[in-house]
Amino acid sequence: xxxxxxxxxxxxxxxxxxxxxxxxxxxxxxxxxxxxxxxxxxxxxxxxxxxxxxxxxxxxxxxxxxxxxxxxxxxxxxxxxxxxxxxxxxxxxxxxxxxxxxxxxxxxxxxxxxxxxxxxxxxxxxxxxxxxxxxxxxxxxxxxxxxxxxxxxxxxxxxxxxxxxxxxxxxxxxxxxxxxxxxxxxxxxxxxxxxxxxxxxxxxxxxxxxxxxxxxxxxxxxxxxxxxxxxxxxxxxxxxxxxxxxxxxxxxxxxxxxxxxxxxxxxxxxxxxxxxxxxxxxxxxxxxxxxxxxxxxxxxxxxxxxxxxxxxxxxxxxxxxxxxxxxxxxxxxxxxxxxxxxxxxxxxxxxxxxxxxxxxxxxxxxxxxxxxxxxxxxxxxxxxxxxxxxxxxxxxxxxxxxxxxxxxxxxxxxxxxxxxxxxxxxxxxxxxxxxxxxxxxxxxxxxxxxxxxxxxxxxxxxxxxxxxxxxxxxxxxxxxxxxxxxxxxxxxxxxxxxxxxxxxxxxxxxxxxxxxxxxxxxxxxxxxxxxxxxxxx
Amino acid sequence: xxxxxxxxxxxxxxxxxxxxxxxxxxxxxxxxxxxxxxxxxxxxxxxxxxxxxxxxxxxxxxxxxxxxxxxxxxxxxxxxxxxxxxxxxxxxxxxxxxxxxxxxxxxxxxxxxxxxxxxxxxxxxxxxxxxxxxxxxxxxxxxxxxxxxxxxxxxxxxxxxxxxxxxxxxxxxxxxxxxxxxxxxxxxxxxxxxxxxxxxxxxxxxxxxxxxxxxxxxxxxxxxxxxxxxxxxxxxxxxxxxxxxxxxxxxxxxxxxxxxxxxxxxxxxxxxxxxxxxxxxxxxxxxxxxxxxxxxxxxxxxxxxxxxxxxxxxxxxxxxxxxxxxxxxxxxxxxxxxxxxxxxxxxxxxxxxxxxxx
Numbered sequence: 001x002x003x004x005x006x007x008x009x010x011x012x013x014x015x016x017x018x019x020x021x022x023x024x025x026x027x028x029x030x031x032x033x034x035x036x037x038x039x040x041x042x043x044x045x046x047x048x049x050x051x052x053x054x055x056x057x058x059x060x061x062x063x064x065x066x067x068x069x070x071x072x073x074x075x076x077x078x079x080x081x082x083x084x085x086x087x088x089x090x091x092x093x094x095x096x097x098x099x100x101x102x103x104x105x106x107x108x109x110x111x112x113x114x115x116x117x118x119x120x121x122x123x124x125x126x127x128x129x130x131x132x133x134x135x136x137x138x139x140x141x142x143x144x145x146x147x148x149x150x151x152x153x154x155x156x157x158x159x160x161x162x163x164x165x166x167x168x169x170x171x172x173x174x175x176x177x178x179x180x181x182x183x184x185x186x187x188x189x190x191x192x193x194x195x196x197x198x199x200x201x202x203x204x205x206x207x208x209x210x211x212x213x214x215x216x217x218x219x220x221x222x223x224x225x226x227x228x229x230x231x232x233x234x235x236x237x238x239x240x241x242x243x244x245x246x247x248x249x250x251x252x253x254x255x256x257x258x259x260x261x262x263x264x265x266x267x268x269x270x271x272x273x274x275x276x277x278x279x280x281x282x283x284x285x286x287x288x289x290x291x292x293x294x295x296x297x298x299x300x301x302x303x304x305x306x307x308x309x310x311x312x313x314x315x316x317x318x319x320x321x322x323x324x325x326x327x328x329x330x331x332x333x334x335x336x337x338x339x340x341x342x343x344x345x346x347x348x349x350x351x352x353x354x355x356x357x358x359x360x361x362x363x364x365x366x367x368x369x370x371x372x373x374x375x376x377x378x379x380x381x382x383x384x385x386x387x388x389x390x391x392x393x394x395x396x397x398x399x400x401x402x403x404x405x406x407x408x409x410x411x412x413x414x415x416x417x418x419x420x421x422x423x424x425x426x427x428x429x430x431x432x433x434x435x436x437x438x439x440x441x442x443x444x445x446x447x448x449x450x451x452x453x454x455x456x457x458x459x460x461x462x463x464x465x466x467x468x469x470x471x472x473x474x475x476x477x478x479x480x481x482x483x484x485x486x487x488x489x490x491x492x493x494x495x496x497x498x499x500x501x502x503x504x505x506x507x508x509x510x511x512x513x514x515x516x517x518x519x520x521x522x523x524x525x526x527x528x529x530x531x532x533x534x535x536x537x
Numbered sequence: 538x539x540x541x542x543x544x545x546x547x548x549x550x551x552x553x554x555x556x557x558x559x560x561x562x563x564x565x566x567x568x569x570x571x572x573x574x575x576x577x578x579x580x581x582x583x584x585x586x587x588x589x590x591x592x593x594x595x596x597x598x599x600x601x602x603x604x605x606x607x608x609x610x611x612x613x614x615x616x617x618x619x620x621x622x623x624x625x626x627x628x629x630x631x632x633x634x635x636x637x638x639x640x641x642x643x644x645x646x647x648x649x650x651x652x653x654x655x656x657x658x659x660x661x662x663x664x665x666x667x668x669x670x671x672x673x674x675x676x677x678x679x680x681x682x683x684x685x686x687x688x689x690x691x692x693x694x695x696x697x698x699x700x701x702x703x704x705x706x707x708x709x710x711x712x713x714x715x716x717x718x719x720x721x722x723x724x725x726x727x728x729x730x731x732x733x734x735x736x737x738x739x740x741x742x743x744x745x746x747x748x749x750x751x752x753x754x755x756x757x758x759x760x761x762x763x764x765x766x767x768x769x770x771x772x773x774x775x776x777x778x779x780x781x782x783x784x785x786x787x788x789x790x791x792x793x794x795x796x797x798x799x800x801x802x803x804x805x806x807x808x809x810x811x812x813x814x815x816x817x818x819x820x821x822x823x824x825x826x827x828x829x830x831x832x833x834x835x836x837x838x839x840x841x842x843x844x845x846x847x848x849x850x851x852x853x854x855x856x857x858x859x860x861x862x863x864x865x866x867x868x869x870x871x872x873x874x875x876x877x878x879x880x881x882x883x884x885x886x887x888x889x890x891x892x893x894x895x
Contacts, residue, residue, distance in 0.1 A: 075779070094770060095770040106779070107763060
């Protein structure tokens with residue numbers, strides 16, 4: 001049993017500075033074989049830097065990384081046999097086959113030639129040995145996100161690596177795939193692989209990790225076995241002294257706590273809101289803000305089959321479901337990004353032109369897209385310009401917009417969302433992920449929308465910013481009497497909703513009308529398991 | 538605990554996935570397996586029907602079209618372009634772009650010829666040995682590629698602008714050293730590649746075919762060849778996999794320019810002199826890009842192969858030949874050329890489906 005006492009990976013006194021800012025200050029970390037260490041911290045706490053240093057992409061200013069007690073090899077190829085990183089962004093070459101991606105840069109063959117048959121056979125063998133099953137000859141471009149991730153894991157295993165670094169591996173996976181991934185991680189761990197797991201989702205850490213380490217402002221503030229830790233301890237360590245952990249996060253496993261999120265987020269507005277909704281209800285359903293009738297769409301991956309739904313003024317409706325359930329597609333149709341095959345979208349008493357985002361925007365539909373990198377902002381442009389992008393027509397005089405006017409309009413929104421930037425002219429590309437998302441949200445709020453359509457607005461955002469964003473969405477809707485359509489598979493986010501609609505395979509499966517929503521029932525419903533909409537009475 | 542690698546045969550996935558997800562999994566797998574083979578075959582053969590149509594149309598239009606002498610002529614004409622297309626395709630595969638191959642195609646043979654031929658034939662009078670001249674020609678190609686590669690990869694300058702500047706610079710030198718004259722009358726050794734025949738087959742055609750074949754095999758079966766695809770397909774992934782990304786990229790720029798110089802030597806041999814407009818003045822870069830892209834080489838990198846590039850070259854060669862045979866009105870030849878290129882692109886996209894989409 002001597003093997004287990006030597007850490008598979010060990011970092012000692014790692015320092016790293018970028019210009020004048022410290023990214024890491026004397027971080028010590030060690031991970032034994034067969035263990036899974038959850039590394040958590042807010043955006044900008046230094047997680048990514050530590051990942052880069054461990055995987056050899058960045059050199060440390062000071063300190064040492066050791067694998068199995070030996071100093072880390074300097075060259076990338078040798079380092080790769082000691083530790084393998086599965087990055088947030090896919091490190092798979094889409095044009096190449098699975099086998100080639102598994103042996104990328106180290107193809108088997110005589111000399112420098114590539115022996116395709118042997119490469120495929122070895123890939124198949126490694127896949128079989130670890131219980132994976134993906135065709136070695138398939139081009140990676142045709143694989144699902146889940147399968148690509150497996151290719152990356154197999155790549156590591158094929159190189160003999162017994163230390164895996166998983167950087168937000170669940171960010172792009174649907175729930176079923178997440179469960180399968182967890183099962184795989186457990187299996188790998190049991191067979192002696194050491195795993196460093198990085199995630200924003202604390203419940204994931206609690207589910208599969210054996211210990212946790214918390215980074216804050218470049219320092220390791222907590223490192224302990226998970227057995228003796230509660231979620232609040234981790235949150236407290238993450239956010240430090242300036243925060244009230246008891247208000248920050250609810251334990252999502254239990255219903256009362258989920259209500260706690262709503263309480264924390266909506267603050268004292270919960271009562272007022274209930275009143276507003278009741279009032280809207282009394283006004284009658286003919287005064288609906290949004291009316292969807294028979295939305296039907298047949299597309300590869302998702303289809304919608306006759307979805308009808310109404311949202312009253314001021315009402316917050318959550319839409320949830322598995323990936324492929326049509327949840328995000330429905331939201332995109334409402335936002336006017338996608339045209340349905342059949343069915344209509346009515347805002348007030350006006351029918352929106354299908355698939356016409358510009359007219360939806362003018363009609364008052366604010367939109368927070370799912371993929372903020374692709375649709376959320378223009379990375380080279382400044383914060384203010386991005387925020388005011390949807391309202392230039394209002395700001396412009398004879399087509400010209402003065403930067404001062406732009407910044408004056410954007411400033412209050414930036415303040416409201418506690419957007420941290422070096423100035424309103426700073427390119428959004430330079431901001432952290434959480435702040436980029438705030439820009440996207442600010443853009444949606446800028447036009448005083450009557451309806452906000454948001455798709456997974458808190459993905460990849462740290463706990464504190466998540467709370468803030470949800471609170472802002474909540475406030476924007478209640479203050480302006482706007483409605484909210486929130487499509488998300490992050491169940492915690494649904495706490496701000498008055499009503500939750502669950503989609504299963506393109507149809508409305510059930511509806512939860514009374515907050516707080518029970519997490520277990522929600523999960524069961526998304527899987528299409530319960531036929532009785534339990535507490536939805 | 539001594540054997541951490543050892544694992545039972547039980548599948549991680551098998552345990553984790555429910556019945557439904559397992560079925561879904563199998564279905565996607567079956568789908569990709571069948572689709573996979575069909576897809577790559579279609580992609581590589583996308584231009585074949587077009588080539589067949591041109592052959593049929595050509596045979597109907599002109600009785601001289603389907604003759605051996607005509608085809609060896611096409612082969613000789615197209616091989617210079619083909620060799621440059623191989624070079625440019627390599628550069629496109631790594632996600633790069635090189636406009637200056639057209640000037641290298643002109644300058645390298647011009648410099649060599651100028652040093653080889655006597656003053657009376659517009660040379661410098663140095664009377665350089667023709668074999669040394671060919672070595673010099675290759676060195677010029679390598680040097681241009683190295684400068685381009687270092688500026689783009691190490692200096693992180695924009696490839697488009699770097700090679701645009703380089704194009705004009707080289708074309709200016711090409712014109713400047715001979716003051717607008719065209720050196721000719723060189724020893725046979727220098728013109729051999731572009732003008733000699735083995736039997737009825739032009740040497741240039743054989744050499745070009747060998748270059749296509751060797752490059753194709755290299756891309757498929759050599760580690761460096763695969764690294765080229767990895768670099769062009771996902772630079773970060775290639776770097777993380779320990780591929781020496783910068784070296785590969787610079788190397789490809791060098792190889793591309795050397796091939797352009799060889800293409801220039803073929804063209805010089807074919808016409809028995811180096812005209813100051815060879816390359817840049819003729820604007821061959823458009824044909825080079827057209828052949829590569831029609832042949833399915835992606836301008837975004839990481840996608841394409843030599844079968845496609847070769848069929849692109851053959852297509853352009855056949856069309857050019859047909860226009861010549863039919864005495865297409867001179868003033869309209871460019872318009873027809875451009876139309877054919879657009880048509881071929883659209884057709885390749887329609888036949889190749891999503892695989893041919895940019």
